[in-house]
Amino acid sequence: MSDHAEHDDSHYIKIWGYLLVLLAISFVGPMFEIQWLTLLTAFGIAVVKAYLVVVNFMHINMTPRFVIYTIATTLVFMFLFFAGAAPDVMADRGTNWIKPAWIEAERAYAAGEVGGDAHGDGHGEDHGEAAEGHH
């Protein structure tokens, strides 16, 4: 059995209440359509909610330190992957390569020539047809 300090059930119900309040805020915040507020309420609060669950429900703080370090290492690798891949994925050209269909699709989108319905696509080398509009 677990060696963590036992809490009263009311403690967990209280945490659940906090999570629901945060959920409501994260849902309402983006409705104001202010970019920084959306980032803060949607993603900032997601981090807080995850922290509450990991600490209070998963009791990670009650596990040996090496478990915490192991989990932290996987998160670091995730950020390394992002930092390594994102510059190329997010660029439309680089040394000896270019994404012509993407450039055209993004130009068409910026010019309002492409709608936001579910069909077709507006980006990527393998979605060149979207540059000519949706099908």
Place this chain on the structure above:
Amino acid sequence: MSTRPIATTRSAAGIPTARLAVWWIIASEIVIFGGVLGSYIMHRLAHGIWADYAANTNPWIGLTNTFVLLTSSLAAVLAHQAAERGDGKRAAKLLYATTGGGLLFLCIKGYEWSYEISHGMTITANTFWSFYYTAAGIHAAHVIAGCIIMLFVAQTAKRNEELHRVEIIGVYWHFVDVVWIFLFPLLYIAK
């Protein structure tokens, strides 16, 4: 002579093997979900049109499913507490409630997906929807796996046996909840 494998009873790392195993699984899951979500984020930031595609997802369904998963997580942690007190029957009941939450989540997702697919938003429609179905699909597979395992754990917990398993499946379930906590704003909120 005991028929239990030695690995289930030893704790050479200063932590019960089962608990170490579930954290090890979670570490590998972070890499899986992290890769998918990281790829989604970099594409989303690079392509303005993805915000328009994301506008087609229903935030109320996302909100409802988040509420369902958070509530099922509460039931899972209460089951753990009941197991700590040696109350296997209550732990089993709460695990059944958690499984019910998982099944409700899947039903809502099934309704949502059938609506989207019938309106042309299929996995092959474009890269956004490919990511959408892949990320949510992998997550749903974890919900299904969690529900199945939880039913087995509840069976033994009901007999007051192997109560340590209640904590183990609970930790896994909370992780599935944490993944959804990040999927919710990415797929439903940020338009």
